[in-house]
Structure formats: structure tokens, C-alpha cells
Amino acid sequence: xxxxxxxxxxxxxxxxxxxxxxxxxxxxxxxxxxxxxxxxxxxxxxxxxxxxxxxxxxxxxxxxxxxxxxxxxxxxxxxxxxxxxxxxxxxxxxxxxxxxxxxxxxxxxxxxxxxxxxxxxxxxxxxxxxxxxxxxxxxxxxxxxxxxxxxxxxxxxxxxxxxxxxxxxxxxxxxxxxxxxxxxxxxxxxxxxxxxxxxxxxxxxxxxxxxxxxxxxxxxxxxxxxxxxxxxxxxxxxxxxxxxxxxxxxxxxxxxxxxxxxxxxxxxxxxxxxxxxxxxxxxxxxxxxxxxxxxxxxxxxxxxxxxxxxxxxxxxxxxxxxxxxxxxxxxxxxxxxxxxxxxxxxxxxxxxxxxxxxxxxxxxxxxxxxxxxxxxxxxxxxxxxxxxxxxxxxxxxxxxxxxxxxxxx
Ligand SMILES: Nc1ncnc2c1ncn2[C@@H]1O[C@H](COP(=O)(O)OP(=O)(O)OP(=O)(O)O)[C@@H](O)[C@H]1O
Ligand SMILES: [Mg+2]
Numbered sequence: 001x002x003x004x005x006x007x008x009x010x011x012x013x014x015x016x017x018x019x020x021x022x023x024x025x026x027x028x029x030x031x032x033x034x035x036x037x038x039x040x041x042x043x044x045x046x047x048x049x050x051x052x053x054x055x056x057x058x059x060x061x062x063x064x065x066x067x068x069x070x071x072x073x074x075x076x077x078x079x080x081x082x083x084x085x086x087x088x089x090x091x092x093x094x095x096x097x098x099x100x101x102x103x104x105x106x107x108x109x110x111x112x113x114x115x116x117x118x119x120x121x122x123x124x125x126x127x128x129x130x131x132x133x134x135x136x137x138x139x140x141x142x143x144x145x146x147x148x149x150x151x152x153x154x155x156x157x158x159x160x161x162x163x164x165x166x167x168x169x170x171x172x173x174x175x176x177x178x179x180x181x182x183x184x185x186x187x188x189x190x191x192x193x194x195x196x197x198x199x200x201x202x203x204x205x206x207x208x209x210x211x212x213x214x215x216x217x218x219x220x221x222x223x224x225x226x227x228x229x230x231x232x233x234x235x236x237x238x239x240x241x242x243x244x245x246x247x248x249x250x251x252x253x254x255x256x257x258x259x260x261x262x263x264x265x266x267x268x269x270x271x272x273x274x275x276x277x278x279x280x281x282x283x284x285x286x287x288x289x290x291x292x293x294x295x296x297x298x299x300x301x302x303x304x305x306x307x308x309x310x311x312x313x314x315x316x317x318x319x320x321x322x323x324x325x326x327x328x329x330x331x332x333x334x335x336x337x338x339x340x341x342x343x344x345x346x347x348x349x350x351x352x353x354x355x356x357x358x359x360x361x362x363x364x365x366x367x368x369x370x371x372x373x374x375x376x377x378x379x380x381x382x383x384x385x386x387x388x389x390x391x392x393x394x395x396x397x398x399x400x401x402x403x404x405x406x407x408x409x
Contacts, residue, residue: 066274087253097159196260206297207343248339
């Protein structure tokens with residue numbers, strides 16, 4: 001059987017090239033029932049489509065539709081009518097704003113910092129709204145809200161990304177200035193997790209999760225530290241569980257999750273990214289891992305005929321959340337069981353060990369090849385000004401060499 005994987009892309013070139021190269025080298029894959037499967041990739045183009053057209057794709061990796069509506073509607077069509085498997089489904093975008101994810105994870109008992117949603121500073125300019133606002137918009141005391149949370153706190157958009165509109169606030173004057181500047185953007189006020197021991201950012205693809213130590217104060221190419229063993233086993237497992245739980249709960253396949261760990265307590269603060277950063281220049285050492293995960297999970301989905309599932313199944317999670325006799329670690333273990341079950345972790349591992357047993361060597365060989373180095377050099381040239389090319393090529397080559405020493409071809 002032949003399977004076509006579509007890439008719906010914005011401006012990225014690095015990981016698509018990597019992924020396309022690896023898929024082209026993958027060769028025939030044997031399914032659990034003994035049938036033989038081949039995989040091909042194609043880049044999705046934007047053009048008129050009849051709603052009754054049948055797409056050629058089995059699976060689409062989407063990096064565009066969060067922002068661009070024509071392909072978003074095409075994705076909805078192929079999901080509803082043709083069972084195309086999506087990383088991620090646009091039907092889950094509504095919860096990709098932070099707000100819904102905070103609510104759900106609070107309900108599940110996770111240690112999400114206290115958070116308040118305040119009304120718009122400048123409400124939508126609309127005559128009907130003016131009428132409503134006059135009658136129903138309650139005046140409120142912003143200082144009292146902030147005092148209830150305590151300083152310092154964070155003000156950030158309820159649906160934000162890329163730090164746009166995020167500010168750390170230490171007093172009332174800053175609070176009012178930030179709120180006045182928020183204009184027509186809807187804002188959360190959130191307690192700050194001060195003095196955390198570790199900032200973790202985990203990247204997940206289906207059942208695969210890499211927990212990385214993140215340093216938000218550094219420039220992008222240095223934010224992911226190459227460090228292992230920065231969490232004890234319990235906290236490490238909790239971060240993995242939370243990442244998988246969030247994804248299983250919302251039916252996200254490809255996402256990143258940020259948790260702040262302080263005194264052994266894991267506080268998730270940001271875990272809804274329709275389009276997580278997988279740039280070679282951000283992930284560097286972890287880039288081969290990310291490409292391997294993407295390759296293996298997408299191959300597993302198309303070869304085993306995994307069916308997309310959009311029904312949220314929230315009741316099973318809430319039943320655990322509401323079970324008074326369960327402690328927090330017991331609840332986490334139950335959530336993990338549901339999440340592992342959703343991502344069919346055991347079947348996936350088995351598939352990786354048998355049908356995809358050749359993948360680690362294939363990736364290692366490719367990372368050692370001139371083709372990979374050309375990708376690295378092209379990506380640096382496309383990302384940084386000419387004066388910095390040599391420095392960054394050397395920097396990323398060094399990190400990739402480290403990965404190669406640990407993963408010999
Ligand atoms: N409650 C909090 N406690 C401590 N630090 C926080 C908190 N909320 C946000 N921050 C800091 O502010 C940064 C940006 O916040 P957040 O991740 O919520 O916004 P974002 O716009 O989604 O950013 P990005 O897209 O880079 O993830 C975080 O990386 C963290 O350094
Ligand atoms: Mg963030």
C-alpha cells in the first residue's frame with residue numbers, strides 16, 4: 001500500500017527537508033498484519049477545492065492553518081469527509097488559546113498558578129456592544145484583583161504566543177500601564193512562579209516526549225540546554241505525564257508544554273501550541289530526535305491505519321479528577337494510563353522495535369552525511385545575518401557532533 005503524507009507549510013524549510021529526506025530513505029515498511037507499505041511526501045498547495053473531492057493524502061502535518069483560513073477549511077473538510085489523519089486537527093484550535101487549556105488542567109487538579117481573566121480594556125467597538133457594556137459591564141477594581149493574586153504577577157493574552165503582550169508586573173503602576181496598553185486584547189493575570197528550580201519545555205509528537213531544560217532569558221539558539229538528569233525521577237515522570245495528558249485530552253498530536261518546577265512541585269504554565277518550534281536552530285542537538293519522532297509516529301499512523309479521534313472523552317478524565325479517594329500521584333498515574341491508552345503506547349513501541357527497527361541507524365547515517373551538513377549551513381544562512389554565519393555554523397556543528405558521538409552511525 002502506498003501512503004501519501006502532506007506537509008502544509010508556512011515559511012519553514014529546515015525540518016520539512018529533513019523529514020522528506022528521511023521518508024524517502026525509509027523503504028518499505030511491514031504492517032502488523034504482514035502487508036507492505038511505502039510512504040511518500042508532498043507539499044500541500046492552496047487552490048480551489050470541491051467539498052466532495054477525494055484527497056490523495058492519508059495524513060497531513062499542518063504548520064499553517066492556525067493562521068490561514070483557506071487551508072484550515074480544507075483540513076476540516078478532509079477530516080470530516082475523508083478521515084485524513086491530522087497533526088494537529090483544526091477542530092482543536094479553539095482550545096489552543098491558553099484559557100481553555102488552563103481551565104481543563106485546573107479541573108484535573110494540576111498545579112496551574114492562580115489565574116484571573118479580566119474584561120477587555122477597550123471593548124469591541126460595536127453599537128450593540130456599547131449597549132450591552134453600558135448595562136452589564138461591571139466596573140471592577142484592577143488593583144484588588146492583582147492584590148488577590150499577589151505581586152509579582154504576569155499579565156498575558158488569554159490566547160497568546162511568542163511572548164507577545166506578556167509582561168511581568170511588580171507593582172500597581174506597572175499593572176495599570178500594562179492593562180491600558182492591552183487595548184482590545186483579552187488578558188489573564190497570573191501568579192508568578194518565582195524562584196523556580198528548573199524551567200522545562202517538552203516537545204511531544206504523539207506518544208514521544210522529550211523534556212528539555214529551557215532558559216527563556218537567553219537568545220533562541222541557546223534556550224534549550226543540552227543537559228540530562230536535571231529533574232529527579234518523580235518530577236521527570238510528572239512532566240512527561242502532564243505533556244501526554246494535555247495532548248491526549250485535547251487530541252493534540254504535535255505540541256510543546258512548559259512547566260516550572262519548584263521544590264519538587266510541577267507547575268504547568270503554557271501547553272497549547274498549534275505549531276511548536278522545531279527549527280534546527282532552536283532544537284540543534286535535539287533536532288535528530290524530533291525528526292525521528294515525527295518519522296516514526298507518522299509512519300505508525302498511516303501503516304497501522306490509526307483512526308483520528310476527535311471526540312473529547314472528557315468524562316473519563318473528570319471522573320479521575322473528581323475521585324475523592326485518589327491522591328494527586330494516584331490521579332497522575334490514572335491520567336497517564338488514559339493518555340498512554342489514547343496514544344496506544346505499547347503498540348507504538350512494538351512497531352518501533354520491529355517494523356521501524358532500522359530507523360535509528362538511518363537517522364544516524366543521515367545526520368553524518370554531507371546532505372545534513374548542507375541543510376545545517378542553508379538554515380544558518382537563511383536565519384542569521386552574513387557576519388554571523390561562520391560563528392553559527394560552527395556552533396551548531398559542534399552540538400550536532402555531540403549528538404553524533406552519542407548516536408554513532
Ligand atoms: N506564571 C508564570 N510564572 C513565571 N514565569 C512565567 C509565568 N507565566 C509566564 N512566565 C514567563 O513568561 C514567558 C512567556 O509566557 P508564556 O509562555 O505564557 O507566553 P507565550 O506568549 O506563550 O510564549 P511562548 O510562545 O514563547 O511560549 C514564559 O516563558 C516565562 O518565562
Ligand atoms: Mg511559553
